[in-house]
Amino acid sequence: IAGITQAPTSQILAAGRRMTLRCTQDMRHNAMYWYRQDLGLGLRLIHYSNTAGTTGKGEVPDGYSVSRANTDDFPLTLASAVPSQTSVYFCASSDSPAAGELFFGEGSRLTVL
Amino acid sequence: GENVEQHPSTLSVQEGDSAVIKCTYSDSASNYFPWYKQELGKRPQLIIDIRSNVGEKKDQRIAVTLNKTAKHFSLHITETQPEDSAVYFCAASIRGNKLVFGAGTILRVKS
Numbered sequence: 001i002a003g004i005t006q007a008p009t010s011q012i013l014a015a016g017r018r019m020t021l022r023c024t025q026d027m028r029h030n031a032m033y034w035y036r037q038d039l040g041l042g043l044r045l046i047h048y049s050n051t052a053g054t055t056g057k058g059e060v061p062d063g064y065s066v067s068r069a070n071t072d073d074f075p076l077t078l079a080s081a082v083p084s085q086t087s088v089y090f091c092a093s094s095d096s097p098a099a100g101e102l103f104f105g106e107g108s109r110l111t112v113l
Numbered sequence: 114g115e116n117v118e119q120h121p122s123t124l125s126v127q128e129g130d131s132a133v134i135k136c137t138y139s140d141s142a143s144n145y146f147p148w149y150k151q152e153l154g155k156r157p158q159l160i161i162d163i164r165s166n167v168g169e170k171k172d173q174r175i176a177v178t179l180n181k182t183a184k185h186f187s188l189h190i191t192e193t194q195p196e197d198s199a200v201y202f203c204a205a206s207i208r209g210n211k212l213v214f215g216a217g218t219i220l221r222v223k224s
Contacts, residue, residue, distance in 0.1 A: 033211070040122070042202055042216040043157070050210050058211060090156065098206035099145050104156040 003027070006091050006105035013081050013112050021076045021108050023091035031097040032074040033058075034066060036087040037107075043090065049074055050097040081112045115140040115207045119215025126193050128224045136203035136215050137185040145206040146179060146186045149214075152199045160201075161188070193222045 004025040013019050025032065030051050035043040035058075045058030049068040063085060065077045074093075078085055088109050092102040119136045126132050138146075147162035163170045163177045163186065170177050174193075179186040186205075190197055203215040 031210075035214070040216060042119070043204075043214040045211055045213060048211050056210070059213065097210045098212050101147070101159045101162070102149075102157075102212065104158070106156055 004093050004103055004105040006108050008108060010109045015081055015083060015112055017081050019078045019081055021089055023074045024072050025093040029093035029095050031094045033092045034076045035090045038087050083112045086112045115213060117205050117213050117215040119203050119218060123219045125221045128193060128222055130193055132190040132193055132220055134188045134201055134218045138205040140207050143205040147204050148188050149202045150199045195222050195224050198222045
């Protein structure tokens with residue numbers, strides 16, 4: 001079934017540890033995004049990539065990094081996790097950057113203690 | 114920076130009544146305005162979208178209106194049903210290459 005897959009679905013992490021959230025899509029979409037969702041704050045854009053090989057900063061990029069080595073994969077890395085990064089993280093993809101439907105993954109719930 | 118404001122944060126309506134959610138945006142170059150519905154514990158899904166070259170779009174019981182001069186757009190749900198209960202997010206394109214979301218509206222439809 002075509003779609004977008006995130007891993008892990010849930011993780012508890014000690015502060016200071018490094019963590020990579022994985023995201024893979026098989027729809028050959030050009031654009032991919034990482035959002036974090038916190039109660040009362042909606043979905044906030046962390047980083048995005050309009051095409052393989054390029055990335056850009058969103059609203060809340062500090063403490064996160066991304067790479068886009070190919071069309072399908074867009075991992076999000078927390079170099080040194082802090083408790084304020086406790087959140088639900090959604091990866092999404094779109095055929096047209098900021099002009100077409102976003103397809104979201106199921107989310108990754110991250111708790112930093 | 115560019116942002117999207119969404120109101121109200123919570124909305125309770127009686128089944129069969131209408132619900133209206135409003136959003137304003139700051140980037141005058143924004144040209145794409147989608148609405149997403151997120152049920153509890155699930156991923157957001159697109160329910161309707163509108164582009165800057167039209168003022169209104171309808172799809173069965175839902176409609177979206179856009180006022181580019183005032184930089185605001187609204188979601189209208191008529192004849193609400195219990196299954197419409199969810200969190201609704203508006204979004205606007207920013208600088209043509211990213212979507213910024215509003216903070217969300219929790220809609221409760223009471224039967």
